[in-house]
Amino acid sequence: MATNLVPIRSAQQQSFPAQSNVLTIGQPLSPVRRMSMPGGDRGTEFTVAKIRELVHQGMTDQLINRQAMAIVHAAGVQAFDFVGEIRVVFDWVRRNIRFFKDIDGVETLRTAREILTIRGGDCDDINAVLLPSLLLTIGHSVRLVTISSDADAPGVFSHIYCEVEIGGQWVPLDAARRDPAFGKGPRSYFRKRIWSLTEDRYRDVSGLGSYYAQGRTRSGRRQMRRLGDFSDILDSIAPVIQNVGTATANIINATNGGIRANVPGFAVNPATGQLVPIGPNGQLVVSSAPGGVFASGAGSIPNWLLYGGMGLGAILLLQAVRK
Numbered sequence: 001m002a003t004n005l006v007p008i009r010s011a012q013q014q015s016f017p018a019q020s021n022v023l024t025i026g027q028p029l030s031p032v033r034r035m036s037m038p039g040g041d042r043g044t045e046f047t048v049a050k051i052r053e054l055v056h057q058g059m060t061d062q063l064i065n066r067q068a069m070a071i072v073h074a075a076g077v078q079a080f081d082f083v084g085e086i087r088v089v090f091d092w093v094r095r096n097i098r099f100f101k102d103i104d105g106v107e108t109l110r111t112a113r114e115i116l117t118i119r120g121g122d123c124d125d126i127n128a129v130l131l132p133s134l135l136l137t138i139g140h141s142v143r144l145v146t147i148s149s150d151a152d153a154p155g156v157f158s159h160i161y162c163e164v165e166i167g168g169q170w171v172p173l174d175a176a177r178r179d180p181a182f183g184k185g186p187r188s189y190f191r192k193r194i195w196s197l198t199e200d201r202y203r204d205v206s207g208l209g210s211y212y213a214q215g216r217t218r219s220g221r222r223q224m225r226r227l228g229d230f231s232d233i234l235d236s237i238a239p240v241i242q243n244v245g246t247a248t249a250n251i252i253n254a255t256n257g258g259i260r261a262n263v264p265g266f267a268v269n270p271a272t273g274q275l276v277p278i279g280p281n282g283q284l285v286v287s288s289a290p291g292g293v294f295a296s297g298a299g300s301i302p303n304w305l306l307y308g309g310m311g312l313g314a315i316l317l318l319q320a321v322r323k
Contacts, residue, residue: 030114037107044146044157048195048202050109051128051144051160055197058112058133067116068134082140086164086171089134090182094175097126123176127161131173132197141165143197145172147189154190161185163194 037043058064068089075088098120102108108122112133115121121130132142142164146157161174163185172185192205 030111040156043107044193045202047107047109047124048128048144048146048160049200051124052197052200054109054111054129055132055136058129059136061111061113061133061137064112064116064133065137068138071134072138083166085138086135086140086166086173087182089138090131090173090175093126093131093134094180097121097130097175099123099126099176121176123174124160126176127174131175132162135162135164136197143170144195145185146193146195147186148191149186149189151190157191157193159186 037046071089071092072085075084075092077084077088096119097115100120100122102122108125110118110121110125110129112130115125115130128144132144135142142162144160144162146160148154148157148159150156150158161172161176163170163172165171171183173182174180174185177186193202194205195202
């Protein structure tokens with residue numbers, strides 16, 4: 001068992017603070033629970049299990065339910081515009097909740113109510129607790145995703161975000177990153193694991209393969225990272241392109257079918273089945289994605305074709321030089 005502790009903020013029967021830049025000593029504080037946390041994948045499972053508890057608590061909290069409805073009302077979203085509801089909730093969190101790193105050396109989890117009170121948190125607070133709580137409380141299906149993106153510790157999960165189901169397709173929501181945007185998730189990773197919020201289940205999605213499953217430090221000891229560490233490595237993410245055929249698995253509804261309804265502002269990547277953004281006028285937007293390079297409206301260029309073309313070009317260049 002690791003020696004680092006896991007404080008979990010509990011709900012407090014209080015309204016959200018008035019507009020103020022300073023927290024006063026007289027304001028009530030939420031009670032804190034501390035627990036020992038194992039390392040490695042067991043530590044991630046332990047953390048996600050606690051997150052599930054906090055999400056269930058948040059989605060059934062009357063104040064969280066009121067907050068979600070107030071966001072949708074204030075944005076003027078029409079009734080039955082469910083994509084509009086998801087967009088405005090994400091945009092509200094993006095604009096109003098600031099990213100803060102965890103307490104140094106301590107994995108910290110907070111309730112949805114506490115996150116709203118302090119208007120801040122790291123990726124597990126913002127992406128894994130608050131966003132799912134706000135969306136689930138108004139009826140949207142959500143799941144969690146953990147990834148490892150650090151080349152120095154490719155086997156260790158370092159970031160967490162959520163995905164919401166829209167028309168049978170899972171759309172990433174990551175408000176705890178630089179330049180967040182609706183439907184924009186991490187494009188490069190070594191490992192990826194999808195977690196159900198309704199059951200104690202997960203499913204791995206292949207990245208670079210099992211060779212990278214045992215990330216270790218130079219001294220030979222297993223590298224330890226917390227889920228909030230992603231912000232420290234955003235500038236050093238390796239430009240990894242996943243294997244051909246990688247696809248996001250739907251572990252809640254057990255379907256890998258294509259999109260069943262049009263999602264405004266998105267097109268389907270035929271190489272992966274994932275949604276990718278398109279311009280407001282439907283113009284082509286070229287972006288890399290697992291399985292190849294995708295041009296919305298023009299199809300995809302699979303990895304084998306890219307690599308084969310580069311290899312052929314290198315051979316022709318060598319022959320030309322020899323001549």
